[in-house]
Amino acid sequence: MDFFIQLLTDPVGFYDAHQLLLAQVGVNALLTLSMFITLNCGLLTLANVGFMAIGGYVSVLLGLNAHVPFPLALALGSLAAGLVAVPIGLPVLRLSGIFLAIATIGFGQVVVSAILNIPATGEGVGLTNATADPSIVPIFASLLAVAYALWRVAGSRLGQAWAAIREDAVAASAQGINVPRYRLVAFVLGAVLAGYAGGLDAHLNFFISPSEYQFSRVVGVLVFAVTGGTSTVLGPVVGAVVLTSLPEVLRFARDYRDSINGLVLVAVILFRPQGIIGGRGGRGGGFRRLLARGRRAVPREAPA
Amino acid sequence: MSASVLRLRQVTRHFGGVHAVDGVDLDVAAGDLYGLIGPNGAGKTTVIDLISGFQPVTSGTVEVNGTDATHWPAHRRASAGVARTFQTVRLFRTMTALENVLVGMHPRRRNDIIGQVLVLPALRREQRVRLDEGRQLLARVGLEAQADRPAGEMAYADQRRLEIARALALRPGLLLLDEPAAGTNPTEGAQLQELLVELNRGGLTMILVEHHLRLVMSTCTRVAVLDFGRKIADGPPDQVVRQPEVIEAYLGREAAEEVAT
Numbered sequence: 001m002d003f004f005i006q007l008l009t010d011p012v013g014f015y016d017a018h019q020l021l022l023a024q025v026g027v028n029a030l031l032t033l034s035m036f037i038t039l040n041c042g043l044l045t046l047a048n049v050g051f052m053a054i055g056g057y058v059s060v061l062l063g064l065n066a067h068v069p070f071p072l073a074l075a076l077g078s079l080a081a082g083l084v085a086v087p088i089g090l091p092v093l094r095l096s097g098i099f100l101a102i103a104t105i106g107f108g109q110v111v112v113s114a115i116l117n118i119p120a121t122g123e124g125v126g127l128t129n130a131t132a133d134p135s136i137v138p139i140f141a142s143l144l145a146v147a148y149a150l151w152r153v154a155g156s157r158l159g160q161a162w163a164a165i166r167e168d169a170v171a172a173s174a175q176g177i178n179v180p181r182y183r184l185v186a187f188v189l190g191a192v193l194a195g196y197a198g199g200l201d202a203h204l205n206f207f208i209s210p211s212e213y214q215f216s217r218v219v220g221v222l223v224f225a226v227t228g229g230t231s232t233v234l235g236p237v238v239g240a241v242v243l244t245s246l247p248e249v250l251r252f253a254r255d256y257r258d259s260i261n262g263l264v265l266v267a268v269i270l271f272r273p274q275g276i277i278g279g280r281g282g283r284g285g286g287f288r289r290l291l292a293r294g295r296r297a298v299p300r301e302a303p304a
Numbered sequence: 305m306s307a308s309v310l311r312l313r314q315v316t317r318h319f320g321g322v323h324a325v326d327g328v329d330l331d332v333a334a335g336d337l338y339g340l341i342g343p344n345g346a347g348k349t350t351v352i353d354l355i356s357g358f359q360p361v362t363s364g365t366v367e368v369n370g371t372d373a374t375h376w377p378a379h380r381r382a383s384a385g386v387a388r389t390f391q392t393v394r395l396f397r398t399m400t401a402l403e404n405v406l407v408g409m410h411p412r413r414r415n416d417i418i419g420q421v422l423v424l425p426a427l428r429r430e431q432r433v434r435l436d437e438g439r440q441l442l443a444r445v446g447l448e449a450q451a452d453r454p455a456g457e458m459a460y461a462d463q464r465r466l467e468i469a470r471a472l473a474l475r476p477g478l479l480l481l482d483e484p485a486a487g488t489n490p491t492e493g494a495q496l497q498e499l500l501v502e503l504n505r506g507g508l509t510m511i512l513v514e515h516h517l518r519l520v521m522s523t524c525t526r527v528a529v530l531d532f533g534r535k536i537a538d539g540p541p542d543q544v545v546r547q548p549e550v551i552e553a554y555l556g557r558e559a560a561e562e563v564a565t
Contacts, residue, residue, distance in 0.1 A: 026532050149421050152421045152423070153418045153421070155420055156415075156416050156417045157413045157414070160407060160410065160413075162406045165411075166397075166429060167396035167397060168395070168396055168397075170358070170394060171390070171395065171396065172407070173377070173378040173379045173476065174378060174382055174388050174390075175359075175382060175388070175407050175408050175411075175470065176380075176410050176411035177379055177407075178377075255492035255541075
């Protein structure tokens with residue numbers, strides 16, 4: 001309980017004590033929003049950590065070798081992630097459901113092994129980033145801006161098309177929606193945001209290495225999204241905030257911390273399958289449907 | 305002679321060795337309510353899929369309003385005014401009835417992402433115009449009272465109507481209806497039929513897939529009969545039903561001979 005007591009009675013002390021945690025909360029929220037973009041148009045892709053690694057490494061390398069100022073390096077890192085997403089997305093988005101998930105996991109592994117083998121990245125040793133700055137201001141300013149933009153996008157032509165594709169891709173194309181193009185847009189935007197989060201994340205730490213971009217991390221992000229709920233922008237943010245701070249909140253439980261953490265997760269999945277922040281049409285159906293979907297992006301109808 | 309809305313030439317669709325559709329020609333003129341009938345497995349739905357672009361043709365050509373559309377993907381044909389419904393209802397189930405119809409306006413809505421983020425007042429006006437039009441479309445199919453209900457919670461016959469309203473939101477030049485009355489009771493079926501006739505009188509060109517002969521005979525201006533993927537008859541309904549090939553396809557050879565004598 002100390003966690004909340006300090007948060008309320010001594011915000012300055014709380015900030016000093018938990019600055020890195022707060023930064024992680026913000027980065028994780030951004031990452032989860034990057035996954036929300038693709039989930040929101042019916043795509044279960046797990047390439048986010050791969051794009052995060054690209055954003056992180058590109059921005060740090062630009063800063064180290066070319067002395068590019070951080071904001072520009074961050075923008076170029078996100079752009080690099082987005083550029084890589086195009087040739088990846090074109091073939092991979094022909095898949096859907098669990099097949100798409102597996103293909104995108106593969107991409108994440110490819111990025112990690114590329115980092116391990118390219119000398120400029122420091123290979124397995126990692127990179128020391130002397131210009132790191134653990135300030136949380138850019139992270140939370142970005143989070144606010146991104147969440148607001150995504151919230152407004154829901155009412156746009158693009159957001160409406162994404163929602164229609166998520167609900168029924170076949171019916172969406174019958175309404176004149178270019179399903180492959182809108183899926184690619186979601187995939188690339190998700191990659192840009194993941195790359196952006198990766199750039200911010202890398203800038204927090206004085207040291208980055210490929211071990212930070214493992215498969216377990218993307219699973220963590222997926223858990224944030226599912227726990228928070230994926231029907232609104234708020235869900236992924238809440239999921240990331242709650243689950244990232246939970247281990248810290250549970251510090252008083254000492255050795256039982258991880259077990260309680262796991263129990264909380266199981267409880268959410270059992271009792272709130274639509275996520276902490278529900279939404280209409282939730283009922284957990286959305287996510288289960290994603291997994292259940294077949295390999296074909298646009299299923300053929302049986303001849304009659 | 306009125307303008308050609310759709311022209312199929314030798315359209316063929318093979319699944320491995322199965323000839324689902326085999327060399328079908330079809331000419332649909334503006335204002336037609338074209339019936340497409342045939343026994344189960346005759347290839348009716350496949351023809352609808354080939355016209356709307358949901359399946360590629362194996363060979364042959366599809367012309368929409370005089371333009372070759374054979375290689376257009378489904379969304380492009382929809383944007384060009386070829387709307388369709390599905391044999392099994394495909395609605396955006398968690399969206400409301402009104403939202404479903406709004407999705408149908410996608411091709412003529414302009415890209416407004418920047419404007420939405422900046423909350424431009426002009427976009428709010430455009431949205432109001434769309435909402436008004438959406439409500440009118442719902443009223444046209446008799447669903448105005450259910451505008452804010454999630455589509456998945458509506459009664460089955462109403463879902464069928466909503467699918468038609470959503471297709472109308474495309475402002476189609478040709479509406480393809482794949483067994484719109486399937487799964488409805490006789491009263492609901494008759495009401496749907498009435499709606500279709502009304503829409504046709506309002507100038508909408510339609511192709512109606514059915515396997516109930518009587519339904520098609522009483523409403524359609526022209527009828528084509530498919531059997532085993534081939535077109536075996538085409539013409540005004542009262543002439544088509546008298547053709548021995550049609551009777552044979554529906555009732556068997558013996559019945560056809562009996563009618564002939």
